[in-house]
Amino acid sequence: MNPVYAKYFADPFVFRAGAEYFAIGTGPDEAGGSNRRTVFPMLRSRDLREWTEAGSALVRPDVEGDTFWAPEIACSNGAFFLYYSVGTADRGHQLRVAEASSPEGPYHDRAALTEVEDVPFAIDPHPFRDDDGRWYLFHARDFLDTTDGRAGTALVVSELETMTQLARHVTTVMRAHFDWQLFAKNRSMYGRTHDWYTLEGPFVVKRDGRYFCLYSGGCWQNDTYGVDYGVADSVLGPWDDRGGENGPRVLRTIPGRVIGPGHCSVIDDMLVYHAWDASMRARTMRIDPLRFTSEGPRCEGPT
Numbered sequence: 001m002n003p004v005y006a007k008y009f010a011d012p013f014v015f016r017a018g019a020e021y022f023a024i025g026t027g028p029d030e031a032g033g034s035n036r037r038t039v040f041p042m043l044r045s046r047d048l049r050e051w052t053e054a055g056s057a058l059v060r061p062d063v064e065g066d067t068f069w070a071p072e073i074a075c076s077n078g079a080f081f082l083y084y085s086v087g088t089a090d091r092g093h094q095l096r097v098a099e100a101s102s103p104e105g106p107y108h109d110r111a112a113l114t115e116v117e118d119v120p121f122a123i124d125p126h127p128f129r130d131d132d133g134r135w136y137l138f139h140a141r142d143f144l145d146t147t148d149g150r151a152g153t154a155l156v157v158s159e160l161e162t163m164t165q166l167a168r169h170v171t172t173v174m175r176a177h178f179d180w181q182l183f184a185k186n187r188s189m190y191g192r193t194h195d196w197y198t199l200e201g202p203f204v205v206k207r208d209g210r211y212f213c214l215y216s217g218g219c220w221q222n223d224t225y226g227v228d229y230g231v232a233d234s235v236l237g238p239w240d241d242r243g244g245e246n247g248p249r250v251l252r253t254i255p256g257r258v259i260g261p262g263h264c265s266v267i268d269d270m271l272v273y274h275a276w277d278a279s280m281r282a283r284t285m286r287i288d289p290l291r292f293t294s295e296g297p298r299c300e301g302p303t
Contacts, residue, residue, distance in 0.1 A: 002303050003277075003284035005043060005051045010283040011070040011124075011201065013265045014048070014272045017080075017103035021045045021267065022073070023285065024057055024082075025274070030068040036060065039068045040084070042104055048270060048287055054104050058082060061109035065092070070201065070263065073103070074127040074163070076135070081163045082107040083125035083137065087116070095122045095139060097164050113137070113166040120190075121153070124263075127160065128204045130235050135160040138173065138202040138213065144190060149175020152183060152197035155215055157236065173213060173239050174199055174230045180247045181217040182224065201263035204235070207292050211235055214250060214297065216262035225260035226252035227273065229297055243296070250290075250299050258286075258302040266290060271299045 010026040023043040030039050038056035045051045057071065065087040074081050080100045087093030095114045098107035114122040119141055126138040138157045143149065155173040158166050176197030183198040201216040211232045218224030226248025230239035243249065251261040251273060260283075261275035271290040274283040288301030 002286040002288070002301075003275075004049060004287050005285045007284070008282035009041065009043070009285040010274045011263045012272050012274055012285040013070075013072045014267045014287075015073055015075075015103070016267065017075070019046065020103075021048055022054065022103050023051065023272070024071045024073060025285065026069050026071070028282070033066040034060075034068065035066065038106070040071045040082075043285075044104070048268070051285075057100075057105040058084070058098055058107045058109070059105075061086070061096070061098070063096070063109070063112075064088070065094075067093075069093070070124045072126055072265070074129070074135070075103075076129075076163050079163070080105075080107070081110075081127070083113075083127055085123040085125065087121075092116050093121050093123050094119070095125050095137075095166070099164070111164045113164075123153075124200050124202065126202045126204065128235070131206070135163065136235055137166055138204060140200040140202065141170075142189075143175060144192075144194070148172070149177055150181075150197040151189075151194040152176050152181075152199075154197075154199045155202050155213065171236050173202065173237060174215065174241055176217065177241070178217075178245050178247075180224060180226075183219045203265050205266050205297070209233070212292075212297055213239060214264055214266070216264070217248060218260075218262075220260060220262060223253040223255070223259050225262045226250070227262055227264055227271075227299070231296065250297055251302055254302060261286070261302045271301070273302075275302055 042054040071084040187196040227250040228248040230241040259276040264273040
């Protein structure tokens with residue numbers, strides 16, 4: 001029964017290590033500003049239904065910023081790598097990576113993957129390993145031009161040269177094109193005012209030779225937020241988001257029950273995501289079946 005974990009647990013990412021599942025997410029301190037010694041709450045489970053708390057994952061690094069967002073974990077050659085962003089408020093976020101010898105940590109920071117001087121706002125890192133063994137890091141960055149999309153936050157990908165070094169070449173995955181992806185009208189950003197659109201929280205699934213990039217669009221603070229996707233024949237695209245013109249096709253708000261479902265991950269054909277309850281007190285972790293139909297991925301939720 002949803003939510004599977006009733007406390008604040010946004011941006012949930014679930015992975016399996018051995019016989020257990022682990023979940024890591026953004027807690028209330030991480031979302032709003034934390035001075036704690038450790039960050040990112042973790043959970044563990046045997047069956048994806050019953051979850052117990054497993055402490056905090058990351059030893060707080062000595063870097064600028066007090067908001068820590070959207071962690072994801074990848075395993076390579078027996079080591080575990082935690083990708084996350086850190087910054088101040090909703091500006092000045094950089095991507096970083098930490099490492100541990102066990103899935104629950106503790107994780108110790110290893111390197112910056114982006115620098116604020118070069119990329120003022122980079123969030124929501126998603127490591128993806130292709131069939132040939134190459135690793136890629138999908139994430140979200142800001143775009144001010146309107147040549148290929150609307151001004152706002154959108155999705156890009158770069159190859160990981162190593163698990164702790166990001167290639168400089170960046171490929172755009174998807175820009176905002178649809179009205180429902182509006183974050184805020186007349187938003188003051190970078191010294192100008194924009195109607196600001198948002199695509200964030202990428203997660204890639206390969207199915208039957210095609211790549212599906214699930215993402216969250218709209219404003220995470222209200223009922224516009226939901227999950228849609230783009231599809232491609234190559235991990236570097238081009239990506240096609242046609243069909244999403246009328247709103248998110250995978251998850252969307254159910255008025256009076258579930259508000260703003262989004263920022264998902266996928267494990268064992270189950271979609272893990274957060275959503276507000278009707279009172280909007282906390283973003284909690286939920287899990288529902290994900291089906292790949294002839295029309296694309298669809299979730300039997302939010303329930």
